[in-house]
Amino acid sequence: MFDVLPDRLPWFVGGPILGLLIVGLFAIANQPLGASGAYVHTMGLLTRRTEVVVWRVWYFVGLLVGGLVVTQVLRSGAEMRSGYDALRDVFPLWATVGLVFAGATLLGFGAAKAGGCTSGHGMCGTAQRSPASLTVTATFMSTAIATTFVLHLLTGGDL
Numbered sequence: 001m002f003d004v005l006p007d008r009l010p011w012f013v014g015g016p017i018l019g020l021l022i023v024g025l026f027a028i029a030n031q032p033l034g035a036s037g038a039y040v041h042t043m044g045l046l047t048r049r050t051e052v053v054v055w056r057v058w059y060f061v062g063l064l065v066g067g068l069v070v071t072q073v074l075r076s077g078a079e080m081r082s083g084y085d086a087l088r089d090v091f092p093l094w095a096t097v098g099l100v101f102a103g104a105t106l107l108g109f110g111a112a113k114a115g116g117c118t119s120g121h122g123m124c125g126t127a128q129r130s131p132a133s134l135t136v137t138a139t140f141m142s143t144a145i146a147t148t149f150v151l152h153l154l155t156g157g158d159l
Helices: 011-029 035-046 054-074 085-090 093-114 118-127 131-154
Strands: none
Touching (some): 011 118, 035 054, 085 093, 093 131
16 A cells, blocks of 8 residues: 555646646636635634634535544554654754744744645635735745745755
8 A cells, every 4th residue: 555655746737636636626616726715714613703614614624634644544653753853953943942932933924824735725726816915925935935045045955
């Protein structure tokens, strides 16, 4: 089963599939696909708000369950990793936790202020030629490039 599930799906396979999914969702439901939207609707269901789109809740549940199924069942107990090994190789645990917490907080704040997450704006909003999404996408991409450059300089090329 390991050969069926490679470590990473090639971009030339995943990209067109994701593009077809986004276009198909617009064609069928006239709604964008976004992770933060799914999270907001799931929290809305849990707090009993009335304006919940149920398919978004199932999308959020599917993201969580699908990740667990792939890592635990289909990969027969693959090791659990944090995804921050490169950061841990350079910084002590306390600094890594602080950096990840600060980054996650800024990401959540930015998604709330921008009215959506990077996937929603970057894939769906730009596909709709939304000026706001184009601006947000340019902002987070340039910020990511600048942050990577600064980390590379500060760590002497280790990151």
